[in-house]
Amino acid sequence: MSDLQLNWTEHELLATAPVAEPLIAGGRLCHGGFDADGTYVTPRTLGRNPAVSAWQQNQREIFGTEIVSVPLDTWPETYPNVAQSKYLLTEGVCEPVITNLTRIGTVEGFGAVIRYEDTRNLQRFFADPIEGTALGHLGPLFEAHARDEAGHEEVAGHKDMWFAARDIAFESPAVEDQMAVMLQRIGIPATAPTAKEIAANKLAMRVHDDLDPTFESMIRRMLSILFIEISAFHTFAWAEAVLSDENLVAGSGEAARLVSYIRADETPHVEYLKTVLTEIRDRTLITESGGRRPGKEVVETLWKNSLSESLGARRTAYLKTAVDELQISLMGNPRRDSILEGFHELGTFRPDASGEFAPIGTY
Ligand SMILES: [Fe+2]
Numbered sequence: 001m002s003d004l005q006l007n008w009t010e011h012e013l014l015a016t017a018p019v020a021e022p023l024i025a026g027g028r029l030c031h032g033g034f035d036a037d038g039t040y041v042t043p044r045t046l047g048r049n050p051a052v053s054a055w056q057q058n059q060r061e062i063f064g065t066e067i068v069s070v071p072l073d074t075w076p077e078t079y080p081n082v083a084q085s086k087y088l089l090t091e092g093v094c095e096p097v098i099t100n101l102t103r104i105g106t107v108e109g110f111g112a113v114i115r116y117e118d119t120r121n122l123q124r125f126f127a128d129p130i131e132g133t134a135l136g137h138l139g140p141l142f143e144a145h146a147r148d149e150a151g152h153e154e155v156a157g158h159k160d161m162w163f164a165a166r167d168i169a170f171e172s173p174a175v176e177d178q179m180a181v182m183l184q185r186i187g188i189p190a191t192a193p194t195a196k197e198i199a200a201n202k203l204a205m206r207v208h209d210d211l212d213p214t215f216e217s218m219i220r221r222m223l224s225i226l227f228i229e230i231s232a233f234h235t236f237a238w239a240e241a242v243l244s245d246e247n248l249v250a251g252s253g254e255a256a257r258l259v260s261y262i263r264a265d266e267t268p269h270v271e272y273l274k275t276v277l278t279e280i281r282d283r284t285l286i287t288e289s290g291g292r293r294p295g296k297e298v299v300e301t302l303w304k305n306s307l308s309e310s311l312g313a314r315r316t317a318y319l320k321t322a323v324d325e326l327q328i329s330l331m332g333n334p335r336r337d338s339i340l341e342g343f344h345e346l347g348t349f350r351p352d353a354s355g356e357f358a359p360i361g362t363y
């Protein structure tokens with residue numbers, strides 16, 4: 001057995017390496033910073049990165065299995081794509097891109113709900129020990145994740161970093177006063193769900209009725225966030241390509257650089273989630289009646305459900321919202337029809353005459 005450090009304190013898992021220069025975006029202090037060479041330093045990875053590597057290696061050594069992987073090409077490219085977005089900006093239609101950046105920042109902020117998962121005494125759900133695993137450190141891992149997404153105390157996280165990128169690129173567009181209206185229009189509630197709403201949802205979404213609903217819901221949430229995190233790498237590529245075009249947006253590439261820092265911060269999220277899901281998959285679970293169930297069976301079922309939701313219903317709803325958004329921003333524009341046509345011509349698929357998109361898999 002290797003000499004791995006498998007037990008870490010919360011303090012260690014939340015620690016950030018010292019930085020030579022802080023990251024300031026749009027006048028606001030953000031998390032992370034730069035080392036003496038000017039390289040961006042992701043926050044809260046001083047202990048988290050080596051800890052996750054150690055847990056992954058330990059998992060391989062004990063169970064002889066590989067950590068789960070999900071290739072990025074499982075997900076289609078961003079819609080609208082880079083060419084479509086740049087075309088709209090060339091035509092002076094900035095609102096869809098601005099709205100998209102607001103939406104991404106808002107969704108990032110909602111990622112902080114992961115800290116409300118109940119991580120106490122998870123050992124009772126496992127027949128195998130979980131000491132010295134990522135599973136055994138989920139509380140601090142969720143807390144680090146929540147702080148990365150929503151910020152912590154006076155230091156801004158991804159939510160405000162996306163808003164800063166938007167404000168730099170589009171010179172502080174007037175969005176604040178319309179925020180509630182816009183969020184409703186794009187299908188996001190203006191406030192994060194309450195603890196009561198979260199609890200009701202857990203029961204409604206239950207798949208395995210012999211598993212503790214809170215525990216099962218936590219696995220589902222981790223899967224859902226993992227898939228959002230991985231598919232988001234397409235979003236980062238889109239944002240960096242659009243926001244680095246100095247002919248189309250302001251800020252001399254600063255907005256795109258900010259997005260590249262956010263992207264760097266996402267890798268630890270993907271890695272710890274993959275590790276925890278692997279640890280659950282390879283263990284035997286204890287059911288509510290005290291029976292046994294292979295973790296593999298549970299993780300594989302929930303994985304399949306979550307993946308098809310990510311690629312199916314959620315994706316189709318998003319495509320329709322994107323086109324609705326574009327149509328709203330073209331209202332009253334005398335060139336509406338020609339811009340819409342130019343936009344669709346640059347896409348790899350388009351809605352039919354009734355505005356419906358073909359089901360996923362047929363593009
Ligand atoms: Fe994020």
Ligand SMILES: [Fe+2]
Pocket residue numbers: 111149229265266269
């Ligand atoms: Fe993330």
